Amino acid sequence: MPDHEIFDLGNVVLQSGLTLRHATLAYKTYGTLAPARDNVIVMPTFYGAQHPDTEAMMRPGRALDPARYFIVVPNMFGNGLSSSPSNTPAPFDRAGFPNVTVYDNVVCQHRLVTEHLGIDRLRLVVGYSMGAQQAFQWGALYSDMVRAIAPLCGSARTSPHNYLFLEGVKAALLADAEFADGWYQSPPVRGLRAFARVYAGWVFSQDFFREGEYRKLGLASVEDTARFMEGYFRQRDANDLLAMLWTWQHADIGANPKHQGDFAAALGAIRARAIVMPCVTDLYFRVRDNQLEVAQMPNAELRPIPSIWGHVAAFGGNPADDEFIDAALRELLAE
Secondary structure, eight states: OOOEEEEEEEEEEOOTOOOOEEEEEEEEEEEOOOSSSOOEOOOOTTTTOOOOHHHGGGGGGGHHHHHHHEEEEEEEETTTSSSTTTTOOSSGGGGGGGOOOOHHHHHHHHIIIIIIIIIOOOOOEEEEEEHHHHHHHHHOOTTTTTTTEEEEESSSSOOHHHHHHHHHHHHHHTTTTGGGTTTOOSSHHHHHHHHHHHHHHSSSSSHHTTTTGGGGOOOOSSSHHHHHHHHHHTTHHHHHHHHHHHHHHTTTTTTTTTTTTTTTHHHHHHOSSSEEETTTOOSSSHHHHHHHHHHOOOOEEEOOOOSSSSGGGGGHHHHHHHHHHHHHHHHHOOO
């Protein structure tokens, strides 16, 4: 049986101008909604992830404790649970799935929270990686509703270098002849393996490998780490991965009808208290990107994670990083 619920969005007109018919948003809630409805946290999913992958941040004793808070985890479009290439009927199935933006995701998540769950105040929006991009977008679009945001290892706009990296992993997948322009009948395994190996070299830092930190994940070697990433991505549909990749590449919280492409205005609209936490060794989302963004946010602090774990510092694998992040989250939740 599914361990999540489905919110039927009806026909959704996307920023692309296409209508995603019978769109659905998969979500799961953790904890109990307080009578005053003032203990709500929204935590969107990240690249390649589904809601169970976020549960590492909700372990007993961590800041995001379901015993105290009502945590809503909406699954991002394209992740295989919400409307995605792998589960959408023709003509939007497989390679025909329309491009979906971060804005499209957050607008639909807002509908879930307000229309379906009847909630009009959020204590915190927290997200890792692409979840962080969505947290920035929540703050820019719904500043009157969101009290605090905590973007972890993510940016409000994808940098040119980050965009180019994603072109590389995409090319590795597309090079597999079995991919068949997205109309494959069986998974393009060679392409998925190549995709995962390129990704593995970037998701962790150079120091992570030099110091053998992969052993803390129960991995024996660099090759074992690459195989670990292969296992992770081979759980996902190739078209789903590409759909989310397009969303990541085109993330920009100012590129929407409200802010009309004015990125600075979108950052200035985030009036919520914000602690922005990049990792000092992240090869995807650099501290400098967040530094420039925080300078234009009226109530934000930059608090880099002092870790050699690279992009996965916020993923829940290193206790020291967990403690650093939880201290900031507790601070935001206590205010």
